[in-house]
Amino acid sequence: MSLSSFISLFVIFLSQTILVSCSFTEHIETIPAVAWSDDSEEIAFIFQKYEITNVLSVTSGEKNPSYQIRIVNRDGSNLREIGNYFSNYGNEIFYKQLANYFVVSNQESILNLGNIKSDVNIPDYYIINLDGEIIKELVIRPEEYCDKFRGNLRSIRVVPSPNGDTLAVVKSTVDCTLSIDLQDAKNEFSSSQKYLVEGNDIVGLFWGSNHTLLVNACIDYSCNPNWYVFNLIGELKHISLETFNSLCLGNITISPDLNMDSEKIVWIEPGKAPQIKKNQKYEGNELGIKGSIVRDLDNPENCIDVDEV
Helix, strand or coil, X not given: CCHHHHHHHHHHHHHHHHHHHCEEEEEEEECCCEEECCXXXXXXXXXXXXXXEEECCEEEEEEXXXXXXXXXXXXXXXXXXXXXXXXXXXXEEEEECCCCEEEEEEECCCXXXXXCCCCXXXXXXXXXXXXXXXXXXXXXXXXXXXXXXXXXXXXXXXXXXXXXXXXXXXXXXXXXEEEEEEEEHHHCCXXXXXXXXXXXXXXXXXXXXXXXXXXXXXXXXXXCCCEEEEECCCCEEEECHHHHCCECCCCCCCCCCXXXXXXXXXXXXXXXXXXXXXXXXXXXXXXXXXXXXXXECCCCCCCECHHHC
C-alpha cells in the first residue's frame, strides 16, 4: 500500500471515528396537552416520547415518535396509563369522563409545517374509549382539501360538547366550504346533523352550551366578523358581530385545560402535583379571533342566552 493510500484510509477512519464519538441519540419525553375531567378531580394528559440524533452538535431531526394517554388525580396521585402507545405525535386531548371517551388530535411531525402530511392516511383525530381502544378515526384527505387557497390546504377541528353527548367535526372541503358534522356520541358517533357553510378555514369554534355550536370561518383571503350558530334541532343562523358581542359567554369552557371554576392546568410532570392557576379566564384571542372582534368571555349586562339566539 502506498503512503498516500494509507493516509487516505486513515483520514476516512479518523473521520468516521470522530462522527461516531461526537454523535448521540437523545430520548425526549414531554407532555404537550392536558385536559380536565368533567368533575375536575382528574387530569388526562398526553405522554409523548421521541428521539433526536445529534452529530457534532447539529440536530438531525426527530424520529420514532409515540404517545400514550395517562390520567392522574388533581393532586398528582394515582397515575394510570391508558392503553398502548400510538405512533406519531399527540397534539390536543379532551377527556369526556361521563361520556366514556377521549378525543386526541394526531400529527405526524412535531413541526407540522403547513399542515401538510406526507402520509395522507394518518388519522387527524382519534376517538378513544377509556380503556385506550380506538373507537373511530377522523381524517381529511387530499380530495377534500380546499383547492383555491394554497395557504390553507387542510383544516379540520373536532370538539366535543361540554357534556360529551355530541361531537362537532368541522373540516374544509374541495370547493372551499366548511362541512359541519354533528355526531351523536350515544349512537356510535353517527351523524345527527350536517351543514355546509361558506368559508375555507376554521377561525373560531366552540360550544356555547350542550345544544349550540358557534363557528367563525375565513372566506376568500379575509376572515369573516360574523358567526354561524348551529343547534341540535337542525337550525342554522348567521349572526352579526354585534349579536355575538351580546351573547352570555361567561359560563362556557373552550380549552380543555380550563375548567368551569376558572382553574387552568399550567404544568404537569409525572410524580409531582400538577400546577394549577386559579381565577383564570378566556379572552377573545383564545377563540382564534383577531383584531376588532376580540372580547372577554363574560356576561355583558342584558346578555342573550346562546340557546335563544
